[in-house]
Amino acid sequence: MDKFNFWDFGVIDFIDVFLVAILLYYIYKLIKGTVAINIFIGIIIIFLAWKLTVFLKMGLLSQIFSGFMDVGIIALIVVFQPEIRKFLLMVGSTNLSSKRKFLSQLKFLKTEEQNQTDIDCIIAACTKMGSTKTGALIVLERSNNLDFLTGTGDEMNIGVTQPIIESIFFKNSPLHDGAIVIENNIVKATRVILPVNNEKNIPQRFGLRHRAAVGITEKTDALAIVVSEETGQISYIKNGEFVMFKDTIELSELVKKDLA
Incomplete structure (x- = not known):
């Protein structure tokens, strides 16, 4: 398999990374300060454990983790129902026709010149x-x-x-x-x-x-x-x-x- 060449990193790759960063930021904003953050961390730990067992060729454990990940998507929908609803509402309510409104959705891009609520x-x-x-x-x-x-x-x-x-x-x-x-x-x-x-x-x-x-x-x-x-x-x-x-x-x- 060809090794990754930094100089092959193009515009599409940059857009891909940027969109993933925005997605992760929104997920963090949705679950910050809620019980869901602990569940999310637990899912990440299980995912990393699954990848580790695959890397170490631990067949039984990797199959168990793999089966858990296969059915986990259904459990995630149930557990994160309120957060998913908020996320879909956030996406659906983004007004791309208004530059000011679009920037207000991306709060981490706000400038100091914008009014802050007193x-x-x-x-x-x-x-x-x-x-x-x-x-x-x-x-x-x-x-x-x-x-x-x-x-x-x-x-x-x-x-x-x-x-x-x-x-x-x-x-x-x-x-x-x-x-x-x-x-x-x-x-x-x-x-x-x-x-x-x-x-x-x-x-x-x-x-x-x-x-x-x-x-x-x-x-x-x-x-x-x-x-x-x-x-x-x-x-x-x-x-x-x-x-x-x-x-x-x-x-x-x-x-x-x-x-x-």
Whole structure:
């Protein structure tokens, strides 16, 4: 077999490597911080063990690992069902006709000149609304395009500030029902209707806002911040799970890290 020659590495090979790198990056983004990352690492270990047994010509073990890998694809579909759904949604929602939107999908290519969401003012608004027990549901868009949701509400193009968020969710405001969607420090839409999760067991103290937050963060990679109308408590939901935090300072740091 001919040896690999570096000088034979052409444009197609570069594109091949680049696309594989993007694919691996998206997979990492989808499973980062979830239980699936441990399963993924376990699969890699089994794959490497299989290749090692083949290399060492360990017939019995290699056949066992080979049989496991043959049927493993079905198990992967079952285990990674939520992640596969998110990945397909991510691919389907990529808007190639808009250069800005396409770059927003490739977050690792973002430049410093692009606006970053002002998390501190969002948290400050949530703290103020919590003190008055004003309910709120804020969805922060990440890689997945949420334009399919904005059509259910009123499309906006407003810069994010603390007074703007508080005025939107003010109890007498016509915009306070539903969720708001924020992308790159812009309120894209208000009064957005989100899919409600009725399958997961959520404590009864949490209402429809929390179920909606769980639903949208399960189906997409978006983040959600909820202010309870009953208790004034602030909740942070990611990947369909409640993320615990000690105070608003830690909450702000968590959200900033997840949006990075």
